[in-house]
Amino acid sequence: MPTARAVVAGISLLSAFGCGGVQTPDGEPSSDERPAAAGAGGGTQQTATTTTPLSQTDSGPPVLDLPSNGGSGSQTDTSLETPIEFCDAPTKVLTPKCGIGSCHGNQNAVMGDFGIDAEHAVKFVDKPATRHPECGRIIDSRDYSKSFMLLKMRGDLLGNLSEEQAATVDAPYCGGRMPVGSIVITNDEIDCLASWLQQFQVER
Numbered sequence: 255m256p257t258a259r260a261v262v263a264g265i266s267l268l269s270a271f272g273c274g275g276v277q278t279p280d281g282e283p284s285s286d287e288r289p290a291a292a293g294a295g296g297g298t299q300q301t302a303t304t305t306t307p308l309s310q311t312d313s314g315p316p317v318l319d320l321p322s323n324g325g326s327g328s329q330t331d332t333s334l335e336t337p338i339e340f341c342d343a344p345t346k347v348l349t350p351k352c353g354i355g356s357c358h359g360n361q362n363a364v365m366g367d368f369g370i371d372a373e374h375a376v377k378f379v380d381k382p383a384t385r386h387p388e389c390g391r392i393i394d395s396r397d398y399s400k401s402f403m404l405l406k407m408r409g410d411l412l413g414n415l416s417e418e419q420a421a422t423v424d425a426p427y428c429g430g431r432m433p434v435g436s437i438v439i440t441n442d443e444i445d446c447l448a449s450w451l452q453q454f455q456v457e458r
Contacts, residue, residue, distance in 0.1 A: 343450030344372035347443045351433050366392065368403070378403070379454050389428035390414035398451040406432040407444050 353359025353369025361367055365384050368375040376393075383389035383402045390402035390413070398404070405413040411428040412420040433439055 338453075340453045341446035341449035342372075343447045344368075344375045347439070347447050347450075348375055351437055351439055351443065354437075357433070368392070376454075383428065385429055386427060388415060388419065393451060393454055395454050395456045398448065398455045401451050402428075404444070404447055404451060407439055407447060 348369045349359065349371065351369075357363070358366050358369030361370070366378060366381075368378050378392040380395050381392050383392060389411070390400055390405060392402050394401045400414055402414065405411060406429065409431040411425070411431065412423070415423070415428075
């Protein structure tokens with residue numbers, strides 16, 4: 255039987271820990287229960303469970319790196335960023351080859367003053383041929399390749415007429431090939447004009 259002094263000593267020891275938890279035979283608290291902090295009361299405190307932060311175990315749903323241009327994300331569509339450059343036909347072709355002398359460079363010329371500069375040239379969009387409207391539109395917004403200006407330089411003067419129409423008219427019906435006289439126009443210059451005309455074609 256323990257003496258009264260031993261019992262008092264045991265109670266004092268438990269009070270110092272602040273709890274009445276279960277002890278092992280050697281007097282140490284069991285692994286399931288640890289003493290509470292001083293002043294926390296007489297209840298037992300269970301071992302805290304450690305939780306690893308989400309950032310260390312799971313990065314969460316993947317973050318999509320979407321392209322700034324609204325594309326599919328596979329690659330950047332450069333066609334949305336790079337504007338089309340058209341050849342400067344008014345400067346390179348119309349003014350030096352058509353606007354010289356008394357031709358298409360005269361203000362209010364009867365056959366058209368599109369050889370003065372670009373500002374004058376764009377006024378001929380969908381304007382019919384001066385000699386005969388059925389010969390075509392000087393600049394055709396429906397199909398740039400049918401522009402009468404281009405056909406005149408290529409020599410396909412009756413290109414806008416049907417086979418029946420072309421068979422019933424004489425060669426000068428839509429005028430002669432341009433430019434006239436000794437003025438020479440190269441294939442590169444014709445291609446430049448074709449490039450410039452494309453900007454006026456309207457999707458239908």
